[in-house]
Amino acid sequence: MTAASTLYPGFLTLDDAFNLTEDKVREMQLKHMNEYRTKLGLQGGLTFDIKHAEGCYIWDAQGNKRLDFIGCVGVYLLGHNNPFVIENVLKYLRSKPLTMDPMALKPITAAFAHDMALITPELTRTITNGGGGAEAVEAVLKLVRIAAGRNHPERRRIVSTLNSFHGKTLGAVTTGGKDVWRRWQPRVAGHTYIPYGDIDAVEAELSKGDVIAFIAETIQGEGGVVVPEEDYFPAVRHLCDKYGTYMIMDEVQAGSCRTGNIWAFQHYDGLIPDAFTFAKGMSDGVLPVSGIQVKDSLYQEAYGSYDSAMMHTATYQDNNISAAVALSCLQYMVEHDVATHVRTKGAEFFAKLETVREKYPDVISEVRGRGFMIGLKFGVDSQGAGYANRVAAVMAQKYFVHTMTSTNNDTILRVYPNIATTDEDFDWFIDALDHSIEDVIRTAAPAGAEASEPVKAEQLVSAR
Numbered sequence: 001m002t003a004a005s006t007l008y009p010g011f012l013t014l015d016d017a018f019n020l021t022e023d024k025v026r027e028m029q030l031k032h033m034n035e036y037r038t039k040l041g042l043q044g045g046l047t048f049d050i051k052h053a054e055g056c057y058i059w060d061a062q063g064n065k066r067l068d069f070i071g072c073v074g075v076y077l078l079g080h081n082n083p084f085v086i087e088n089v090l091k092y093l094r095s096k097p098l099t100m101d102p103m104a105l106k107p108i109t110a111a112f113a114h115d116m117a118l119i120t121p122e123l124t125r126t127i128t129n130g131g132g133g134a135e136a137v138e139a140v141l142k143l144v145r146i147a148a149g150r151n152h153p154e155r156r157r158i159v160s161t162l163n164s165f166h167g168k169t170l171g172a173v174t175t176g177g178k179d180v181w182r183r184w185q186p187r188v189a190g191h192t193y194i195p196y197g198d199i200d201a202v203e204a205e206l207s208k209g210d211v212i213a214f215i216a217e218t219i220q221g222e223g224g225v226v227v228p229e230e231d232y233f234p235a236v237r238h239l240c241d242k243y244g245t246y247m248i249m250d251e252v253q254a255g256s257c258r259t260g261n262i263w264a265f266q267h268y269d270g271l272i273p274d275a276f277t278f279a280k281g282m283s284d285g286v287l288p289v290s291g292i293q294v295k296d297s298l299y300q301e302a303y304g305s306y307d308s309a310m311m312h313t314a315t316y317q318d319n320n321i322s323a324a325v326a327l328s329c330l331q332y333m334v335e336h337d338v339a340t341h342v343r344t345k346g347a348e349f350f351a352k353l354e355t356v357r358e359k360y361p362d363v364i365s366e367v368r369g370r371g372f373m374i375g376l377k378f379g380v381d382s383q384g385a386g387y388a389n390r391v392a393a394v395m396a397q398k399y400f401v402h403t404m405t406s407t408n409n410d411t412i413l414r415v416y417p418n419i420a421t422t423d424e425d426f427d428w429f430i431d432a433l434d435h436s437i438e439d440v441i442r443t444a445a446p447a448g449a450e451a452s453e454p455v456k457a458e459q460l461v462s463a464r
């Protein structure tokens with residue numbers, strides 16, 4: 001009996017939580033948390049009780065070793081419980097630090113911001129959040145709106161791309177290119193959407209002279225691992241310069257070495273956005289952290305005065321413990337040249353995936369992406385039922401390999417390995433994919449199944 005359970009009979013301590021049965025966890029989630037999200041995960045056959053995670057493996061309650069090829073959609077690039085990151089963060093906590101205080105100096109956060117500026121010397125201001133990617137998107141939207149409001153009041157619109165995903169806070173869903181996430185809510189004013197990859201559409205909007213910023217993902221992730229034509233972003237940069245529009249890259253999913261450069265926009269020689277977001281891979285899942293990196297000139301336009309100094313602050317903003325996580329991830333990426341590893345191993349893995357595609361040309365039509373951000377485009381069977389979700393479910397249930405379809409395009413199976421993945425693990429994946437496709441081809445689709453059955457991709461991602 002603990003004091004808490006004396007006062008509140010049944011109170012579960014952290015130790016109790018470690019030892020809960022799968023049934024009990026399911027019951028509590030259904031009762032006290034997002035009931036339907038839990039149900040969707042269970043129905044999709046993708047919700048397991050994971051007890052332990054290390055490197056590229058996760059172990060379920062039955063002791064099955066599973067291969068993680070999605071890593072919370074890009075979070076775990078450095079491997080689950082990366083020993084260097086964990087040890088560094090524990091070292092920091094053992095120093096009995098003051099992790100946050102609004103006015104105290106913030107040594108760890110300052111060091112992180114300094115390191116970030118070394119990596120992108122053209123963007124030298126950092127805002128670090130103790131939150132998710134959407135919070136970073138909000139921060140950058142607000143920053144450019146304040147900068148424009150103070151200095152260019154005739155600029156009132158944000159241009160973003162159709163099929164994009166920028167998170168689920170109000171500003172982020174307004175910016176994202178899918179109506180489904182905006183249902184039942186008022187929209188933030190001043191947003192325009194144009195097709196991703198269409199440079200004429202960019203010019204048509206920017207030339208009107210009232211656009212504050214253009215924002216896009218360097219590679220659309222939730223939209224289905226969409227890589228634009230090679231000349232698109234350089235042309236966007238040129239047009240932003242021509243029309244005085246800020247260029248923002250959302251690097252929440254594609255950044256942090258995921259695509260074989262520390263920042264995905266570094267794929268384009270000499271391309272420098274005015275600001276970019278980061279999250280996911282900068283945490284390795286140890287503790288939520290996100291943020292933005294901004295050109296000093298833009299930052300000063302928004303917050304470069306005493307009267308604007310408090311316009312965008314928050315309790316957890318710039319806190320040392322989140323920065324300790326991000327700094328440790330960044331240090332690991334630099335010291336282990338994670339970007340090169342991802343480029344090299346990614347190219348080898350692409351070649352193996354191509355052999356599977358060639359074996360099943362009617363099932364997989366395309367292997368696309370960059371580095372460890374890969375999308376497999378699946379077709380539909382003779383009944384019109386999509387393959388992707390069924391293959392994902394068989395891979396997870398029968399072959400213990402975890403992937404996930406894209407939020408805004410459930411014909412795309414996302415395959416996001418991490419750097420702890422060995423050659424044998426890549427082969428495990430290829431075998432599992434091959435056998436799962438065979439199994440799915442052999443088994444008829446569930447009666448009445450549509451292209452997006454058994455569970456819609458947008459529902460599955462809501463379930464994550």
Ligand SMILES: Cc1ncc(COP(=O)(O)O)c(C=O)c1O
Binds near residue numbers: 133
């Ligand atoms: C490009 C992009 N931006 C923003 C977000 C939102 O991040 P979070 O879910 O951490 O709020 C995501 C999440 O998938 C994303 O892919």
